[in-house]
Amino acid sequence: MTDQIPTPHQSRPTIGVHFKCCNVYVTIYQNHTGTAYAGHCPRCAARIEIPIVDKGGSASRFFTGS
Template identity: 50%
Template structure:
């Protein structure tokens, strides 16, 4: 058919409301292995960008990781 083809080489156009910076900000997370229930979950940054806040998906144990100077470059942690 004329005009219908799959273009795998060109970048996907982004909607005007979603820029690369917005997408990067909204997907900031840490990987956390919760030792209490032996499960993994992602913990996302809060709206203010001051800390990562989350909980164990099984027992709801809360975790918080502060964001600031002198922090860690690690992206994965084990919560005891």
């Protein structure tokens, strides 16, 4: 056991994705490097990755994947 002081849990940014393949809505999280939002469909495991860009991105917090 260590004597480290626990740090407060910081939540990772999220976005909502509707997977048309299985008609499922899920929340996906920002990856650990902060370069994209990555996740998968909970039913068929279809992967989705939405890159985070400095200019020209979207202000939307909800997306549709197929």
